Amino acid sequence: MSEFKQTFNSSLGKKLIMALTGLFLCTFLIVHLGGNLLLFKNDDGFGFNLYANFLTHFPPIEVVAYLLYLCIIVHSLYALILTVKNRRARPVGYAVVNKAPATWQSKNMGLLGTVLLLFIVIHMGDFWYKYKFTNTVAFKEYRTDLATNTTTSSAYTPASPDFEHSVSTENNVEIVRVKDLHARVVESFSCLWYVILYVVAMVAVSFHLLHGFQSAFRTLGWVHRKYTPIVEFVGTWLFAVIIPVGFAAMPLVYYFTNH
Amino acid sequence: MNLTLKVWRQKNAQTAGKFVTYKAEGISPDMSFLEMLDVVNESLIHKKDEPIHFDHDCREGICGMCSLYINGHPHGPKKAITTCQLHMRTYHDGETITIEPWRATAFPVIKDLAVDRSAFDRIQQAGGYVSVNTGGVPDANEIAIPKVIADEAFNSATCIGCGACVAACKNASAMLFVSAKVTQLGLLPQGQPERYSRVQAMVAQMDEEGFGNCTNTRACEAECPKEISLTNIGRMNNDYFSAKLFREEHVHEHNE
Numbered sequence: 049m050s051e052f053k054q055t056f057n058s059s060l061g062k063k064l065i066m067a068l069t070g071l072f073l074c075t076f077l078i079v080h081l082g083g084n085l086l087l088f089k090n091d092d093g094f095g096f097n098l099y100a101n102f103l104t105h106f107p108p109i110e111v112v113a114y115l116l117y118l119c120i121i122v123h124s125l126y127a128l129i130l131t132v133k134n135r136r137a138r139p140v141g142y143a144v145v146n147k148a149p150a151t152w153q154s155k156n157m158g159l160l161g162t163v164l165l166l167f168i169v170i171h172m173g174d175f176w177y178k179y180k181f182t183n184t185v186a187f188k189e190y191r192t193d194l195a196t197n198t199t200t201s202s203a204y205t206p207a208s209p210d211f212e213h214s215v216s217t218e219n220n221v222e223i224v225r226v227k228d229l230h231a232r233v234v235e236s237f238s239c240l241w242y243v244i245l246y247v248v249a250m251v252a253v254s255f256h257l258l259h260g261f262q263s264a265f266r267t268l269g270w271v272h273r274k275y276t277p278i279v280e281f282v283g284t285w286l287f288a289v290i291i292p293v294g295f296a297a298m299p300l301v302y303y304f305t306n307h
Numbered sequence: 308m309n310l311t312l313k314v315w316r317q318k319n320a321q322t323a324g325k326f327v328t329y330k331a332e333g334i335s336p337d338m339s340f341l342e343m344l345d346v347v348n349e350s351l352i353h354k355k356d357e358p359i360h361f362d363h364d365c366r367e368g369i370c371g372m373c374s375l376y377i378n379g380h381p382h383g384p385k386k387a388i389t390t391c392q393l394h395m396r397t398y399h400d401g402e403t404i405t406i407e408p409w410r411a412t413a414f415p416v417i418k419d420l421a422v423d424r425s426a427f428d429r430i431q432q433a434g435g436y437v438s439v440n441t442g443g444v445p446d447a448n449e450i451a452i453p454k455v456i457a458d459e460a461f462n463s464a465t466c467i468g469c470g471a472c473v474a475a476c477k478n479a480s481a482m483l484f485v486s487a488k489v490t491q492l493g494l495l496p497q498g499q500p501e502r503y504s505r506v507q508a509m510v511a512q513m514d515e516e517g518f519g520n521c522t523n524t525r526a527c528e529a530e531c532p533k534e535i536s537l538t539n540i541g542r543m544n545n546d547y548f549s550a551k552l553f554r555e556e557h558v559h560e561h562n563e
Contacts, residue, residue: 055551059482059520060510060544130520134478137412137519143313143326144379144405148475148526155477155524263523269548271541 059133060267062126067264069123074261074287076116077253081294088301092201093230094190100229101213104180124165131158153255154263160256167249174236179229183209188228195220203228237302250296258288308334308400312347314359315407320415320423326405329359336396340383341366341373343395360419366391368532371467374474375420376407381471381530389469389532409470411479413516426516427468427484434508435488437497450496457495464491465533472527472535478519483527485513486543487535493546503550510547 055061083103086096103109153160178184189204194217204225214225236242261283265271270279310331317324331347338346341363348358364372373390377383383393398404406420414422464487472483489506492498498505521540528537 051551058510059480059514059518060547061551063520063544064548134480134519134522137479137517138410139412140410142376142379142407142410144376144407146475146477146526146530147379147384148524148529150477150524150526150529154522157522259523266523266537266541267521267544269541269543269545271538271545 062130063267065126066123066130067267069119069126070260070264072119073116073123074257074264077287077291081291084298085294087230087233087298091199092190093188093228093233094199094201094224096230096233097188097190097226097228098224100179101226105213120165120168124161127158127161151259153259157256157259160252163252164249164256167245167252170245171249175229175232178232179227185227185229185232187211187225188231190224190226192222192224193220194222233298234302234306237299238306240303243299243303246299247296250292253295254288254292257291258284261287308336308395308398310334310343310395310398310401311403313403313405314420316359316419317408317416319418324416324419334395336394338395339366339391340375340377340393340395341391360417360421362421363391368392369467371469374409374422374469374471376409376474378405381409381474382469382532386529387532387534389467392532409474411470411473411518413479413481413518414470414473422470424468424470426518427470427481429516430481430485430509430512431468431488433512434501434505435492436501437492438500452495460491460494463487463494463535463539466491466531466535467533469532471530471532473518475526475530476519476521477524477526478522480521480527481513481516481518482521482540482543483531483535483537485509486539486541489543489546490539493542502546503554503556506543506546507550510543 056065083099084096086099089095103113187204187206188201190199190201192199206225211225212227214223216223237246262276262280265276265279270276312329312331313326314329315324316327329347329351331343332350334343334346341361344359344361351358362372362374364370366373368389368391371389373382375382375390377390377393382388382390383397385393385397408414408416408420409422409424411422413426414424417423466484466487468484470481470484473479473481476483489509492505493502523537523540525537528535
């Protein structure tokens with residue numbers, strides 16, 4: 049074990065931990081965006097609420113979710129440790145700031161990361177925590193007529209406070225009762241400062257990953273004349289453009305269609 | 308031409324330093340930056356002042372001895388040159404030039420603008436060598452090396468160990484230097500026997516010296532007088548993780 053301890057305590061080992069946790073968080077963003085595209089479906093939140101229910105009740109996903117939260121904590125913690133070490137490596141600063149042509153985002157990963165951590169805390173407090181640990185999220189009942197395939201929705205008040213989810217069929221009608229997270233989304237995204245917070249956070253994601261994704265591959269030592277351009281392309285277009293724009297579109301679309 | 312210099316003056320590593328302003332008068336645009344400092348020092352000596360202490364040796368850009376962080380750039384504003392190759396025609400008459408030493412915990416100031424870069428020597432001694440067999444002289448072309456590999460190794464080997472990478476890095480990281488020294492030998496057949504012990508020993512020494520950690524900002528390769536590329540850091544990381552995570556032969560070294 050001492051061998052591994054020594055490896056992960058070295059400068060490169062700490063960077064390896066940053067890179068691996070960072071890349072894991074990147075893969076999560078793809079899944080998160082894919083699922084949340086259901087918000088754009090005009091079905092009064094039926095698909096989205098079912099998806100939210102699936103994520104919180106399917107055990108393997110629960111395990112991965114807690115691994116993800118751990119990664120967020122480890123990534124932040126190691127960023128802090130490395131930053132403190134880096135500051136100590138230059139106790140007396142320069143009078144003239146270095147003018148090398150390094151990108152702004154590469155020099156401000158800590159700032160961008162702090163914005164993101166604050167955002168994650170607010171975001172998870174508002175949806176994940178309220179959904180899982182409080183009774184503040186209301187329920188909804190979806191009745192789908194299987195013959196005509198039309199769905200109607202109505203509010204539902206469960207008899208027992210422990211009620212989570214039910215699927216039943218009466219004649220031709222399938223009745224699905226789930227927590228209405230969609231209503232929470234609508235409520236949050238009708239608030240202007242909340243929409244602004246989301247858009248600012250997505251700008252931070254964009255710049256953080258514009259540098260972070262390709263930097264993680266460099267840290268892993270996966271530098272290759274054939275593959276590095278592909279990594280840089282994916283980091284730029286998928287992680288710094290498509291994903292943040294997709295996420296930022298959600299609060300914007302909800303805010304402007306409801307006003 | 309006449310210039311105003313703001314120079315960092317510091318008696319030794321123990322005392323705090325400060326900026327002192329000097330006039331550099333009657334400077335020829337054809338002088339090198341170091342010759343300009345020689346002129347200023349001559350006037351200081353005439354005034355019975357302590358001359359400005361700065362490092363220099365070959366004055367032709369190959370020894371890596373000169374340093375100086377000039378107006379926010381190690382070795383001045385021009386690309387791919389050392390301070391001794393920087394000429395005063397780069398500046399215009401009346402300009403103010405701020406001159407600072409390299410700033411890093413691992414490079415303590417000896418006096419004024421000269422810093423102690425022996426941390427680099429200790430990293431080199433930790434593993435920057437190849438073993439050579441005694442006996443008859445081997446034929447020069449006995450081991451075939453592809454041209455591209457030889458060129459890449461040579462590019463890494465052009466590192467003169469000046470420390471501009473550390474000076475430019477916002478984290479004062481020495482990874483460009485260490486990776487160049489690891490790569491120049493790791494790419495060649497002669498460097499294979501120690502390849503994986505070398506990278507471990509040199510990284511361990513680098514950490515011990517108190518350098519910072521690379522965040523891939525690329526400031527180092529932009530400021531390097533020998534244009535050492537960031538690819539070297541990728542190669543070093545690859546060799547290091549390969550050695551630490553997948554190889555067994557060096558485990559005994561840590562179980563003493």
